[in-house]
Amino acid sequence: MRTSASYTQPVKHGAAPAVDNRNLARVMRAVRDFCRTAHAPITAFVAQTERDPYRVLTACILSLRTQDQVTAGAAARLFEIAPNSRALAASPVAVIRRAIYPVGFYRTKAERLVEIGRILQREFSGRVPDDIDTLLGLPGVGRKTANLVVTVAYSLPGICVDTHVHRISNRWGYVRTRSPEETEQALREKLPRRYWLEFNRLLVTLGQTICRPVRPRCDACPIERWCARIGVNERKRARRRLTSA
Numbered sequence: 001m002r003t004s005a006s007y008t009q010p011v012k013h014g015a016a017p018a019v020d021n022r023n024l025a026r027v028m029r030a031v032r033d034f035c036r037t038a039h040a041p042i043t044a045f046v047a048q049t050e051r052d053p054y055r056v057l058t059a060c061i062l063s064l065r066t067q068d069q070v071t072a073g074a075a076a077r078l079f080e081i082a083p084n085s086r087a088l089a090a091s092p093v094a095v096i097r098r099a100i101y102p103v104g105f106y107r108t109k110a111e112r113l114v115e116i117g118r119i120l121q122r123e124f125s126g127r128v129p130d131d132i133d134t135l136l137g138l139p140g141v142g143r144k145t146a147n148l149v150v151t152v153a154y155s156l157p158g159i160c161v162d163t164h165v166h167r168i169s170n171r172w173g174y175v176r177t178r179s180p181e182e183t184e185q186a187l188r189e190k191l192p193r194r195y196w197l198e199f200n201r202l203l204v205t206l207g208q209t210i211c212r213p214v215r216p217r218c219d220a221c222p223i224e225r226w227c228a229r230i231g232v233n234e235r236k237r238a239r240r241r242l243t244s245a
């Protein structure tokens with residue numbers, strides 16, 4: 001089994017570039033500049049939640065395994081019916097279920113949302129907790145959701161690692177990990193704290209527009225010159241080897 005240190009050791013690519021802490025400031029500046037004008041669903045998501053802890057928490061739960069457009073519609077209907085945890089706790093599960101349909105696992109999510117509303121009322125005076133460990137105690141809340149609440153709603157240190165952050169951090173060659181959980185651990189060790197709050201928003205914007213899971217648009221990418229592109233060009237390189245053999 002690998003130790004956590006091996007996730008953050010420099011990745012060896014011969015003479016190839018890779019994002020590391022020596023060029024990270026330039027990389028982050030370039031991504032930040034790009035994100036100022038990029039139109040990505042993450043921007044709409046943050047705007048819709050208004051950075052309100054209750055809205056960030058519930059919208060993030062809705063977004064799990066659900067397309068962005070579907071999440072946006074379901075969140076708008078949920079906020080109409082249950083604009084706060086008190087209203088959510090008092091809502092029948094069937095009403096919430098109808099409101100959030102067709103998000104993925106809407107039946108389970110409706111039950112969990114109402115349960116969360118009741119727990120918030122009973123144990124936290126209706127307030128969403130601001131620390132990761134307490135948030136993880138709520139039903140259906142994993143590390144991604146907990147980190148998002150802490151960083152987006154409370155502007156407290158945390159690193160929200162979703163599929164985009166996991167994929168891009170590895171493509172950059174900044175970490176080498178096999179799961180979002182490993183990536184969060186690696187980033188907590190390696191990424192300077194001043195980047196923690198914005199890291200998710202910037203990489204999700206990049207992932208939703210340029211560095212997509214399939215056929216990333218490297219030629220249009222603002223950080224192409226630094227990126228190791230781990231796993232991106234392997235098929236292309238193999239094809240080139242075959243044709244030149």
Ligand code: SF4
Nearest residue numbers: 211216218221224227
């Ligand atoms: S689009 Fe290409 S160059 Fe840009 S971050 Fe993704 S893999 Fe790297």
